[in-house]
Amino acid sequence: MSETRLAPLTAAADWPGITGADGTRWHYLDTGATAQKPQAVIDAVTRAIGVDYATVHRGVYTRSAEMTLAFEAARRKVAGLIGANEGEIVFTRGATEAINLVAQTWGLANLKAGDRVLLSTLEHHSNIVPWQLLRERTGIEIDVCPLTADGRIDLDAAERILTPAHKLVAFGHVSNVLGSVLDAPRAVALAHGVGAKILIDGCQAVPRLALDMKALDVDFYVFSGHKLYGPTGIGALYAKADILDAMPPWQGGGAMIDRVTFERTTFAPAPQRFEAGTPAIVEAIGLGVAVDYVQAIGLPAIHAHETALVRTTREALRSFNAVRLFGPEDAAGIVSFTLEGVHPHDLGTILDEEGVAIRAGHHCAQPLMDHLGVPATARASFGIYSDESDVAALVRGIERTLRIFG
Structure with a gap:
């Protein structure tokens, strides 16, 4: 994977909803639904x-x-x-x-x-x-x-x-x-x-x-x-x-x-x-x-950071024959996909066991699902706190899912 880091954009301590007291990280890839809150906003x-x-x-x-x-x-x-x-x-x-x-x-x-x-x-x-x-x-x-x-x-x-x-x-x-x-x-x-x-x-x-x-x-x-x-x-x-x-x-x-x-x-x-x-x-x-x-932080920096993560994610997911990607290569902060033979809800459940949070469903866009010919997709969406470790965790979770359903 390409080198992608948040620093110096933001600090892990700014995100109590992502970094636990023991330093463990929740791989939150559902920012498109709702973003985590920085400590400054909480305060x-x-x-x-x-x-x-x-x-x-x-x-x-x-x-x-x-x-x-x-x-x-x-x-x-x-x-x-x-x-x-x-x-x-x-x-x-x-x-x-x-x-x-x-x-x-x-x-x-x-x-x-x-x-x-x-x-x-x-x-x-x-x-x-x-x-x-x-x-x-x-x-x-x-x-x-x-x-x-x-x-x-x-x-x-x-x-x-x-x-x-x-x-x-x-x-x-x-x-x-x-x-x-x-x-x-x-x-x-x-x-x-x-x-x-x-x-x-x-x-x-x-x-x-x-x-x-x-x-x-x-x-x-x-x-x-x-x-x-x-x-x-x-x-x-x-x-x-x-x-x-x-x-x-x-x-x-x-x-x-x-x-x-x-x-x-x-x-x-x-x-x-x-x-x-x-x-x-x-x-x-x-x-x-x-x-x-x-x-x-600056919106240009945020957009560039998320674009790099989208590119890294799409490259990683293309290595799976079972993955079908949707949307353009230059998507803004979002990657939607399906896994052959696995309902997105099942994928989301297994990923949750791995500490990875994605959105699975029709995303309040049912006419688009009809257009794509699928009932639902899995969606990974990024924020300013996202980094390469989140992509790696997503990939590991998909590998485990394929082993379970294989």
Whole structure:
């Protein structure tokens, strides 16, 4: 195997979920599902929910004001990470809620029967089901863009499919199964070329790719904090300021209002208009610290590191005749495969006995599984804490599995 090391990117002590007190290592290869948390994030969450805790945007006392500043600082950090303005960042529970928010606000206000939405074959269920629910309410039509032979969204096909009837394109930036990376600038240009808006699901992109919303000119961009080494229950919707300002509120309650009477309510400006109720204060602060952590390492370094691990893994797996690999050679942080004669769930169970954690299943992408002609795949996904020892452990586990099923 090629030489691949994390140092000096990060220290083992930063990852208590991976390195045990006795120094043993858990070979965690399920970062695509959720990332482990660095000690800095754990410490920040502990402080925020403990000695620093108070509500935000409401109290006139000092600690509340300080927590409000920390909460809004997290919004600025998220905006800075993706090249946006803080007023264009709406905190959500995650990418799923962000897509539903767009569907149920912008979608209901702007789409009607006969309008068309273009998705792709590789989309996560979270970027399929909200549009199907909107179809049931409005009568819109959904088209599906096929994939290239190596598992990328086929933008040549998208160009042929798109018409002025298409009002929205919704694509994943990095496939959570194949690791294939969308040519996002071209996708944006194609959508805008027919007058459509475009939403990009960035869950697998934000933890590893440098982004600039202004340069990209995307209309909507969503991601989840827990895949970015932050807490669960927090994510973000980016939307262009003029689009966000024109969108009606989604949920009603405290914090998103200007003035309430029984006769009429007026609403706060964006992004507060979309953050009804007490927000995920602790989670947002933890996400802000995760952003700091990632930026201190540098996204180009993270991407290069994970790319090397993907290359090493694919080379190693190709030595097994029983392995079928999916996705492109330059996949971003993810390797999906099947083992002939072994269900991915069985492989996952045996690997677990070897101290290796992978994802096995349809990965919330059943239409893609149908396209690949398999019920499920095994997926190894990498993070900034992954190293060559994880790949070696995966290979040993596969060798043991083949002996058991041989």
